[in-house]
Amino acid sequence: MNLLIAHGGGPTAVINASLAGVVRRARQEKEIGRVLAARHGIEGVLKEDLIDLTGLNEAELEKLSATPGSAIGSCRYKMRAEDHETAVRVLDRNNIGIFLYNGGNDSMDTCVQVAALTDRTRVIGIPKTIDNDLVRTDHCPGFGSAARYYAITALELCLDVAALNIHVVILEVMGRNAGWTATATGLAQRIGSIGPEIILLPEKPFEEEAFLDRVRDLWTRQRGFVVAVSEGLAGMDGNPLVSAVDRSGADAFGHALPGNVSHYLAQLITSRLGYRARSEKPGLVGRVSAACVSPIDRKEAYGVGVYAVSSALHGASGSMVSIRRISSLPYASEFELVPLSEVANLERKMPDEYYNAESGKPTSGFVDYCMPLIGGDLPDYLILDR
Amino acid sequence: MNLLIAHGGGPTAVINASLAGVVRRARQEKEIGRVLAARHGIEGVLKEDLIDLTGLNEAELEKLSATPGSAIGSCRYKMRAEDHETAVRVLDRNNIGIFLYNGGNDSMDTCVQVAALTDRTRVIGIPKTIDNDLVRTDHCPGFGSAARYYAITALELCLDVAALNIHVVILEVMGRNAGWTATATGLAQRIGSIGPEIILLPEKPFEEEAFLDRVRDLWTRQRGFVVAVSEGLAGMDGNPLVSAVDRSGADAFGHALPGNVSHYLAQLITSRLGYRARSEKPGLVGRVSAACVSPIDRKEAYGVGVYAVSSALHGASGSMVSIRRISSLPYASEFELVPLSEVANLERKMPDEYYNAESGKPTSGFVDYCMPLIGGDLPDYLILDR
Numbered sequence: 001m002n003l004l005i006a007h008g009g010g011p012t013a014v015i016n017a018s019l020a021g022v023v024r025r026a027r028q029e030k031e032i033g034r035v036l037a038a039r040h041g042i043e044g045v046l047k048e049d050l051i052d053l054t055g056l057n058e059a060e061l062e063k064l065s066a067t068p069g070s071a072i073g074s075c076r077y078k079m080r081a082e083d084h085e086t087a088v089r090v091l092d093r094n095n096i097g098i099f100l101y102n103g104g105n106d107s108m109d110t111c112v113q114v115a116a117l118t119d120r121t122r123v124i125g126i127p128k129t130i131d132n133d134l135v136r137t138d139h140c141p142g143f144g145s146a147a148r149y150y151a152i153t154a155l156e157l158c159l160d161v162a163a164l165n166i167h168v169v170i171l172e173v174m175g176r177n178a179g180w181t182a183t184a185t186g187l188a189q190r191i192g193s194i195g196p197e198i199i200l201l202p203e204k205p206f207e208e209e210a211f212l213d214r215v216r217d218l219w220t221r222q223r224g225f226v227v228a229v230s231e232g233l234a235g236m237d238g239n240p241l242v243s244a245v246d247r248s249g250a251d252a253f254g255h256a257l258p259g260n261v262s263h264y265l266a267q268l269i270t271s272r273l274g275y276r277a278r279s280e281k282p283g284l285v286g287r288v289s290a291a292c293v294s295p296i297d298r299k300e301a302y303g304v305g306v307y308a309v310s311s312a313l314h315g316a317s318g319s320m321v322s323i324r325r326i327s328s329l330p331y332a333s334e335f336e337l338v339p340l341s342e343v344a345n346l347e348r349k350m351p352d353e354y355y356n357a358e359s360g361k362p363t364s365g366f367v368d369y370c371m372p373l374i375g376g377d378l379p380d381y382l383i384l385d386r
Numbered sequence: 387m388n389l390l391i392a393h394g395g396g397p398t399a400v401i402n403a404s405l406a407g408v409v410r411r412a413r414q415e416k417e418i419g420r421v422l423a424a425r426h427g428i429e430g431v432l433k434e435d436l437i438d439l440t441g442l443n444e445a446e447l448e449k450l451s452a453t454p455g456s457a458i459g460s461c462r463y464k465m466r467a468e469d470h471e472t473a474v475r476v477l478d479r480n481n482i483g484i485f486l487y488n489g490g491n492d493s494m495d496t497c498v499q500v501a502a503l504t505d506r507t508r509v510i511g512i513p514k515t516i517d518n519d520l521v522r523t524d525h526c527p528g529f530g531s532a533a534r535y536y537a538i539t540a541l542e543l544c545l546d547v548a549a550l551n552i553h554v555v556i557l558e559v560m561g562r563n564a565g566w567t568a569t570a571t572g573l574a575q576r577i578g579s580i581g582p583e584i585i586l587l588p589e590k591p592f593e594e595e596a597f598l599d600r601v602r603d604l605w606t607r608q609r610g611f612v613v614a615v616s617e618g619l620a621g622m623d624g625n626p627l628v629s630a631v632d633r634s635g636a637d638a639f640g641h642a643l644p645g646n647v648s649h650y651l652a653q654l655i656t657s658r659l660g661y662r663a664r665s666e667k668p669g670l671v672g673r674v675s676a677a678c679v680s681p682i683d684r685k686e687a688y689g690v691g692v693y694a695v696s697s698a699l700h701g702a703s704g705s706m707v708s709i710r711r712i713s714s715l716p717y718a719s720e721f722e723l724v725p726l727s728e729v730a731n732l733e734r735k736m737p738d739e740y741y742n743a744e745s746g747k748p749t750s751g752f753v754d755y756c757m758p759l760i761g762g763d764l765p766d767y768l769i770l771d772r
Binding site for chain 2: 007009010011016040051060063064066067068069070071072073074075076152153156157159160161162163164165166169260263278279280281282283284285287288289290291292379380381382383384385
């Protein structure tokens, strides 16, 4: 039998590490003939656009582990009932005994559908999302690196603004509906360095007047400072504050496409308060920056790939690999399986106890949760007494 | 006598390395009593807001070298004739025998003014700007790291878009009037990897219809791709394409403040062609990202600080430290002095021969010039044959 893997949803800085784990583990097994990958996710499966990774050498696998983005492509296609026949035909024709799909909650929906189609193929989901919003897992591969990226980026922006404090700087953070990545911008401050004065989460409706009051107060006291805002920030009506740049307004899963909320807030501050304001929106850079990869995240991403293959070889199917935290200090985790049906299409918001609504900053509970995932440290910069 | 240093203009990822070089070199010299820094540039001088760095220990100097932003602050204040008396009084009262000002072409204007005020203080300019637009030097400390940041960021964004090729991605690049940093986004592609399909420079007036034709053609052939654009992109009338978010519209030196040209172009593509488009604007992140610092850049930034002190001790004044390239392969450079009056307020645009107007990409001349400055290499990612 052969193994087939595909990637769904947004790439991350470490999804290729999972792929490297899959390839390396699968090749150790005589039972598995070829290691195939579908180009661009389930769309590649349906088009039978497959690529053979069996022959990757060790040097290439090492390089793959360190390459951000998805080396085999990805997609945002939502599988439909009329695709099922094609899918089964492709799986059978290529003698796919193991099908692995790496992605977030939408991709796990694809997994559930494929698992229901045939008994001849074992189906395992591999978790991945910088949003960290999959249920039934302590955290998701990809999140630790994105959180590290945003924690460092926020810290460095604060250094820049402290040096030349002539503007309010709005930092836009990826993460559609859950505030995990936005809250990570406050990590440096929580461990004794500096950070954003305000963090706006998608879970907390935006109160415009209260926000402007706080900006006015901060500007009066210190002038320049940083505001971190989730791209999915919603108004009091629960709808995202900005509409999409894209005119279609929503992707195939019905999610609104975030526009440019940082630009919106900078303009709001400038027009209402007259202060100089600017927006910084690293956007996709936040999910593909290899320089900020968390070593723990890369290791676990590799591990979930290995574990997915091992589980399928032991007969498992219809499950997703999950990460269980054993301890935070020292950090230790193990992998286990959870039913795909309990994961697909569900979103895990960030718990209230990780965010102090009063101060608008992470709590010590969040620091304990998140610091190990970003690698346990942040750059130790010299901050002179100003 | 004492030494006084101050920073002007935008911080960089390595300006503190120059500061560390100054402090370490100055402390070796019995002739120099205290090493003072003015908080927030010439404004700090005029307010006599000084901080004593003489006591920084070796560990702190090491940390300072690796800290992005400006540890002593900076400003965009343009010195005026009515400030001269105050400046002389502060220099005299603090027995400043050596005054060093680290900055770009505006800061060198401040240097020229201070140098003309008194014979009792030797004045040396230390070059710094990510824009790389100072004349009379091969390049400017700060540029190598910013160029490395944009080269890597563009490469990684291209990996992301190749994986999930559902949109045109506009990457906005800092650099007010000169295209050095924007052109650096094409470095990876020039050395055999992937890169932006279009690079828009501030030196080349934006031709809207030609741009849209090119976008349409690329989308038809390959769908998703990356466009890099300088924040200072100008229209056919020579004026910046977008006005500032900031209402005042210009800073104290009369430069227009760039707005959000990437957002503008994404909206243009969406509204005119109906394609999905999004903007990524790392903004200030591009000049303070320590993870992408070029080792050569940091070393030279440290070196110009040391050289400034040595030159002043040898009696020089009214000069800026300049970097002269001795060879590109292997890379070697040396420092020398150039008259401040030949540097102040002048801008060095990027030469035409570094940019291929036909392909919209860097030439091999640019690669030879720029690669050593970013450290000689770029990440070697695995790109599967797609």
